[in-house]
Amino acid sequence: MRWLAVLLAVLLVPAARAQALPLTDPVGIVQEHPLAYDRSGVPASIELLAPRTLLGYSADPARGYGSIHLTCRSATDAEHGRCPTADTGAEGGGRTGIALRFTERRSGMRTEITVTGSLQRAFADRACQNDLWHGTDQPLSSRYGPECAGQPPTGTGAALSIAGNELSRLVAGRWEAELVLDLRTEANGPALATYTFRLDLDISDRDAASIYFPAFDLATPQVGLNLHYDPISQTVGGHAALEMCLYDGAGSQSDYLGVTVSDSAGPSSSASGYSVWHADGGDDPTQRVDYTVTLDHGGARLPMANGTEQMLTGIDRVRLRLVALPGMSQPVFCVPTPLSLDTPRVPISSKRPGHYRGGLRVELRLPPSRP
Structure with missing residues (x-):
């Protein structure tokens, strides 16, 4: 062993x-x-x-x-x-x-x-x-x-x-x-x-992207067309301004912003594209007042066709506006894009006396999210 x-x-x-x-x-x-x-x-x-x-x-x-x-x-x-x-x-x-x-x-x-x-x-x-x-x-x-x-x-x-x-x-x-x-x-x-x-x-901050109307905060804007009668020419027309600011949720650095303005009553038969109608109803031209919408972007006045998107570029170069958006703890910068509502002068005799009303819908489209 x-x-x-x-x-x-x-x-x-x-x-x-x-x-x-x-x-x-x-x-x-x-x-x-x-x-x-x-x-x-x-x-x-x-x-x-x-x-x-x-x-x-x-x-x-x-x-x-x-x-x-x-x-x-x-x-x-x-x-x-x-x-x-x-x-x-x-x-x-x-x-x-x-x-x-x-x-x-x-x-x-x-x-x-x-x-x-x-x-x-x-x-x-x-x-x-x-x-x-x-x-x-x-x-x-x-x-x-x-x-x-x-x-x-x-x-x-x-x-x-x-x-x-x-x-x-x-x-x-x-x-x-x-x-x-x-x-x-x-x-x-x-x-x-x-x-x-x-x-x-x-x-x-994609969820916070918004169209902001500084004068109205959270409320739906109520805007008059500011129509004025000229007794000499016996015509009526006017101009109204609506402050608007676009917040893209990306620090105003988007490549572009797509803005669409449309008549809430649908396509208009007028050449201008936008109309308000007599409060008592009716569908003939005497019951309708036509107006145009123009958007100011960085000093350029852009005519807004009813229901047609307008591409806004150069977002990174325009002057910004500091605003306090509802629901946000800190102020943010948005892109000022004021709207002008202009009513061409027409003979007062061609329109029915009374109150006219209508509506505008403004939509904002953002670029796809960055990866």
Whole structure:
């Protein structure tokens, strides 16, 4: 009988040493964050730095990586982020809100949005309840680091994000912002690295696209033709203006807008295409007053044929109007397209005296949604 003896050698490595964080020296970054979405589905958040993104780590406390903190370039101006510009010395847990200015490319509108950030302190061994990380978030701009089991932190991670409720404050448009944060270890020391985050948000709001009549808010416009009698020529005619603004739900950046104006009574037998009729009824010319409709787009007067779509182009070049649309928390820019209703002069004897009424229907067609 033969026996084979096997000697087993087992090397035990302490868990903390086997899973130690890697040596990491601070290095500046530039991140691009392009994102397109519709306001009907605002993202839950935009993550700029995932929690515990390692900014710096060394097992040697003398490197000072346990005191890393992030500061803004200005404590008063939100153009690149507004937050403390030096070590605050704040102790205890917490997060930091950074006011960041977003600018809408088309209109120049500005809105400040809060970016939320925090620091997480790391340790050379599992001193914090068998973990390499302290369990409490620390403010971004404080070099304070809590100890664990009498040991100081030797590394720092960070988290940085924009919450969905902040994003919901941005109306449709192309919004841009740049956040700049400097990394420091000493209270009055130089910046060791710079973190730059460039955000480009292409936001649509297709469900909110609308035809807005500023003088009537939510009500259906009631417009008179402003007919005036000329006793010398014994004719009647007039002119009426109706302010109208088109909101495309895309920050007024659509390639085109299709507008159709139609007589609510249907096709008219008049050459002008639009008519109002005597309130007592009747279908002969004496019971009808004819008028024309003209739309002003960027200074160009466009005759509107009854029921025929008019394509409006150059939307990205016309002057916009800031309005507060019903049901929206923020003002938006729309494309002014005022309507002119002109009644050519006709002999007063050719029309039956009395009250005339009619209606117009205005329709807006948008380009297909962008992918």
